[in-house]
Amino acid sequence: MTTRAWFEIDDPDDDFEFDDTERAFVSALSARCMTWAPADVVGEVGRPDDWESLLAHVSLSDWAEPRLHLIDLGVHLIGDRARGDRLHNQLYSLPHRPSAWALDATGSTERLAELAAEWFRAVLDKPIVLYVWLHEGYAYAARYAFADSGETICQSYVESIAPPGQAAELTAAGHVHGKGWIQTVGLPTPSLYLHIRGDLEKGSTISGVPATTKRGPLPGLWYE
Numbered sequence: 234m235t236t237r238a239w240f241e242i243d244d245p246d247d248d249f250e251f252d253d254t255e256r257a258f259v260s261a262l263s264a265r266c267m268t269w270a271p272a273d274v275v276g277e278v279g280r281p282d283d284w285e286s287l288l289a290h291v292s293l294s295d296w297a298e299p300r301l302h303l304i305d306l307g308v309h310l311i312g313d314r315a316r317g318d319r320l321h322n323q324l325y326s327l328p329h330r331p332s333a334w335a336l337d338a339t340g341s342t343e344r345l346a347e348l349a350a351e352w353f354r355a356v357l358d359k360p361i362v363l364y365v366w367l368h369e370g371y372a373y374a375a376r377y378a379f380a381d382s383g384e385t386i387c388q389s390y391v392e393s394i395a396p397p398g399q400a401a402e403l404t405a406a407g408h409v410h411g412k413g414w415i416q417t418v419g420l421p422t423p424s425l426y427l428h429i430r431g432d433l434e435k436g437s438t439i440s441g442v443p444a445t446t447k448r449g450p451l452p453g454l455w456y457e
Contacts, residue, residue: 239266239276239396240289241364250280252347255287258310261346262289263284266353282323286311288325289349295363295429295446301455303377303429308336309348315345317352333382334359360431361386362438364423365451368396375451376417377429380436388440389452390415414456 240263242251251259259278266276275290290307307319309327317336318327331337336352338345360380365372366413376388392400392415396449408419425445427436438444 236318237325239263239269241410242278242280244328251287255310257286257342258346258349259289261343262308262349265346269354269357276353276412279325281309290320291353291357292323293357293361293430298451301387303361306353308352310345313345314339315349317356332384356374358431360433360436361429362436362443364417364422364429364439365425365427365428366417367424368394372449372451374417374420376416376423380431380433380438382436385418385457387418387455387457388417389455390417391452394415410420 240259242256242259247349261345263276276289276294278287278289280286281288288307288309290305292305293303295301295303302322305320305322305325306317307320307325307327308315315338316327316337318334321328322324327335334356336348338348340348362378362380364376364378366374371394374388374390377386378384379386390400396397399420402414403409403419404413406419407417410416423439423442426442427445427448
């Protein structure tokens with residue numbers, strides 16, 4: 234078991250940054266997380282750019298792709314309200330449309346710390362898989378997803394090595410967002426999948442897709 238603080242304020246003497254309620258929340262939250270030991274997760278405390286709320290957050294990664302942040306998760310605390318969800322990967326803001334597993338609670342500081350800890354633990358335990366699509370032996374598309382819901386975490390698609398004409402077909406069918414971001418949910422059945430983290434018995438994978446533990450190069454540009 235770990236004895237490090239999961240969440241802590243870097244400068245305990247900086248009274249301007251955090252008030253007593255926020256400090257009490259961070260202390261109580263960290264105390265409830267002390268026995269957790271996922272080696273690839275570190276909790277941090279700060280403020281988003283709007284400077285209105287305290288933010289406790291973690292970033293999940295794939296041990297084999299340490300430079301790739303799969304998803305940022307966080308809890309915003311404002312007074313007696315705590316809201317938790319996936320975060321914007323640069324602004325650390327909450328999504329306009331909450332996820333099905335989002336946290337939104339009010340109560341005492343101690344109660345909110347308890348609920349936030351339970352929420353973090355539940356999300357950290359969600360099973361994650363990586364689906365990969367191959368063409369002529371090369372991975373041209375990939376998607377990290379929660380195996381309990383099928384929700385996309387992040388994805389990648391490289392048209393230059395994909396089957397000819399496929400990108401145009403996907404675009405015509407509406408499987409594209411923004412300025413050409415191909416959505417991998419529109420692709421045919423994946424070639425394989427890898428179990429990344431969490432208890433896979435709590436979820437399921439796409440039927441007929443074989444599991445593997447072997448990895449090759451993956452497409453380089455990732456997006457939601």
